Amino acid sequence: MNLGMSECGQSSMFDAAVFLTILLVASSLLLNLYDPSIQAEDVRSFQYLSMYTKRLAHAAFSSTVPNASYLDSYGEEVIRKDVSVQEMVVEELLLMSSGVPERNFVGPGRYNDRIEWVLSSLMNESNFNCTLRGELQGSKVYIIGSDNIQSKKVERASYHSEFILPEENLRVSMVLDVWREAPG
Amino acid sequence: MVSLDERAVAGTFEELSSLLMVGVATLLFLVSLAKGFVSYSRYQEENDRIGELESLCESVLSYEPLLYHSRKGQLDHSKLNEASREMLEEHLGKTWNSFHFNLTLIDVSPYEEKYIWFAGEELPGSSLARTALLPATVSNQYGEHHSVLLRITVWW
Numbered sequence: 001m002n003l004g005m006s007e008c009g010q011s012s013m014f015d016a017a018v019f020l021t022i023l024l025v026a027s028s029l030l031l032n033l034y035d036p037s038i039q040a041e042d043v044r045s046f047q048y049l050s051m052y053t054k055r056l057a058h059a060a061f062s063s064t065v066p067n068a069s070y071l072d073s074y075g076e077e078v079i080r081k082d083v084s085v086q087e088m089v090v091e092e093l094l095l096m097s098s099g100v101p102e103r104n105f106v107g108p109g110r111y112n113d114r115i116e117w118v119l120s121s122l123m124n125e126s127n128f129n130c131t132l133r134g135e136l137q138g139s140k141v142y143i144i145g146s147d148n149i150q151s152k153k154v155e156r157a158s159y160h161s162e163f164i165l166p167e168e169n170l171r172v173s174m175v176l177d178v179w180r181e182a183p184g
Numbered sequence: 185m186v187s188l189d190e191r192a193v194a195g196t197f198e199e200l201s202s203l204l205m206v207g208v209a210t211l212l213f214l215v216s217l218a219k220g221f222v223s224y225s226r227y228q229e230e231n232d233r234i235g236e237l238e239s240l241c242e243s244v245l246s247y248e249p250l251l252y253h254s255r256k257g258q259l260d261h262s263k264l265n266e267a268s269r270e271m272l273e274e275h276l277g278k279t280w281n282s283f284h285f286n287l288t289l290i291d292v293s294p295y296e297e298k299y300i301w302f303a304g305e306e307l308p309g310s311s312l313a314r315t316a317l318l319p320a321t322v323s324n325q326y327g328e329h330h331s332v333l334l335r336i337t338v339w340w
Contacts, residue, residue, distance in 0.1 A: 027216035059319035
């Protein structure tokens with residue numbers, strides 16, 4: 001038998017290097033694919049935030065406070081007892097639309113202070129912030145917070161409650177935004 | 185005819201290093217497969233636990249014998265007593281026998297009179313526990329709707 005020599009032969013090292021490279025790529029893909037928290041965390045986080053916002057809105061809007069006050073258009077103090085957050089928001093919107101300035105609802109024991117108290121006590125141990133606004137016939141009023149979260153990078157869920165006041169035939173909306181600074 | 189000379193390289197020099205590379209690659213792949221499997225299992229387990237806690241929270245908030253005018257998330261203060269506590273424990277205990285739980289009602293309203301209620305078991309000293317805080321209200325016949333937090337703790 002005559003064995004000839006050729007330079008076209010492939011080294012087994014080359015095969016091994018190719019095999020190593022392929023498995024390295026496969027391993028890194030596998031590690032990323034099998035880390036589902038990367039993809040699922042956002043979804044789970046948003047689901048939780050949505051559910052939390054809904055529960056918070058239900059609890060906060062129906063909660064009452066023993067007393068809350070505001071100054072009417074003549075500067076007289078009006079005190080309401082066992083008034084709910086929803087009633088305070090609606091009354092404030094109606095009064096503001098009739099010319100009572102926003103500052104008449106601000107201060108210790110006033111409507112805005114009481115509403116903020118209810119919301120902050122319900123959110124006490126969470127790491128969320130909230131904004132509450134009311135809308136009456138298209139005009140928006142921020143009861144708690146301001147619209148500056150629009151410019152921030154936040155994770156946010158909103159609860160929108162809308163109803164019609166039969167006596168005045170007016171459409172009223174309450175929007176509760178619950179948010180936190182987005183990580184990173 | 186095969187001739188012998190001294191220019192050949194022993195095959196073992198190449199084959200051993202190739203074998204080493206193949207071995208390392210296979211080992212890396214198997215390790216990442218195992219790591220992926222473990223992290224996926226942990227994630228699934230964690231997800232199941234969060235799901236169980238979430239279902240328990242929903243069940244408590246919509247448990248009819250505790251509700252005020254059947255409104256979800258709005259508890260009736262006159263129903264927060266020993267009898268309803270036992271009913272709730274029995275009801276939830278039958279449904280979720282895979283874990284233990286307790287529930288504490290914390291009144292965070294500005295009213296002077298505070299409602300306090302507890303159901304379930306005491307949390308043992310060393311347990312892996314998960315806690316959820318649910319916003320809710322407790323209503324009474326005077327038209328007061330107290331804002332409350334329901335602290336639900338589950339452990340396995």
